[in-house]
Amino acid sequence: MKRRDGLALLAAAPWLPGCATSTAVFGSGSGDLGVVVERASGAVAVVNTSRRVVLGEVGGLGDLSHASVVFSRDGGTAHVFGRDGALSKVNLMTRRLEARIQQAGNSIGGAISQDGTLVAAQNYTPGGIKVFDAQTLALVADIPAEYAAGRSSRVVGLADLPGQRFIFSLFDADAIWIADLSDRTNPKVTRLDGIGRQPYDALVTPDGRHYIAGLFGEDGLALVDLWDEAPRARRILAGYGRGEQPLPVYKMPHLRGWAVAGRHAYLPAVGRHEVLVVDTASWQEVGRIPVAGQPVFVMARPDGRQVWVNFAVPDYDRVQVIDTVSRRVVHTLLPGKAVLHMEFTPRGEAVWISSRDANRVSVIDTQRFETLATLDITSPSGVFFTSRAARVGF
DSSP states (O other), X not given: OHHHHHHHHHHTOTTSTTOOOSHHHHTOOXXXXXXXXXXXXXXXXXXXXXXXXXXXXXXXXXXXXXXXXXXXXXXXXXXXXXTTSEEEEEETTTTEEEEEXXXXXXXXXXXXXXXXXXXXXXXXXXXXXXEEETTTOXXXXXXXXXXETTEEOOEEEEEEETTTXXXXXXXXXXXXXXXXXXXXXXXXXXXXXXXXXXXXXXXXXXTSOEEEEEESSSSSEEEEETTSXXXXXXXXXXXXXXXXXXXXXXXXXXXXXXXXXXXXXXXXXXXXXXXXXXXXXXXXXXXXXXXXXXXXXEEEOTTSSEXXXXXXXXXXXXXXXXXXXXXXXXXXXXXXXXXXXXXXXXXXXXXXXXXXXXXXXXXEETTTOOEEEEEXXXXXXXXXXXXXGGSTTO
């Protein structure tokens, strides 16, 4: 009781040294923050997910036409990977750019290590990954994706793994590599070759056990069980098109939506107007769900009850909601032209949807499908919340 009373006294005594009462301290914790990428202006808007407002903007981040973001463990820092190969460190609490380095010529994303001390960037040019100290952005390791003499591959599907490891796919080499940086001075690379034609993106399941790479060059996916002592890649869902005439692919789908709900994975079918339902115990197809167009992001609500889908052109003005119990589309929304990204609030009561050509982000209630707020943001694309800091593969 004495300890409680003492804490109460401290909280009630703003005159005590060090007991700041400003809103900078008590107004908003970092766990309630996020960023929206302003694609055309090289900036990110810092947002509050509970108040549904823009708190400020951080500019000078370069080409963000294909940007991604990872967060420090405390959620106070955003590492922004630009398409131009730049890596920027943004302080979300002060809304300031703290550091920026030009680490490659063309880059499409990155990851942060299990303990938050390392940040890795995946690069198209020159090809490979570079790993940096998360605090200083000093280079820790350079791992070229050279798969033959003088030939380097574009890298996609980079994700963090337990044990200070990173896993990534080599689009041009039909390979998956695992880089172990538990010893920073001596990174070790495990190479899995012949995994399937042209892996284009990948995800790690929420338990960190399986890495799944989509294959653009053939129908099917590559699966790696990371709990195996000697991991290997095996094909799953081979020939899911079953010889049917494929449609033109207007935009590459993404697998990063964590579309794993319960024991099922929900995956975009390349070039088809379908979402595939896969049993994660057997990794066999157990169903298909017809949707309005070619899926780009297929994202599971945190509780797994719903899966939300957006689409490539010409259907990129809509979003559909799949009920995972009935496996059918239960709602269609029209939040604005050129829907590029969706992000659920940490517990899934709302989803934020960016509509690039409408210059707005819509906040939608996931139970009633009502619009709770709209934010005027110029050319919004990626939406990233700091709750990602606590998830593997994000």
